[in-house]
Amino acid sequence: TGAPDWLVHLANVFPVARLANALHVAFDPLNHGSAWSGNDLFVLAIWLLVGTRLAMRFWQREMAR
Secondary structure, rough: OOHHHHHHHOOOOHHHHHHHHHHHHHHOOOOOOOOOOOOHHHHHHHHHHHHHHHHHHHHHHHHHO
């Protein structure tokens, strides 16, 4: 809670902060329905696509050796 604003904004780019926020909202007993934020899901989906693409590239390179 005492972190500088620039650090908070930088942390929001990475998937762990988004996943923690999504899980915090999803398991809040005061929320009804799914309560998943579309923005959080979008950022997690982008990280999933980028990570999958990088893993495929490096795996193909290893299999070619």
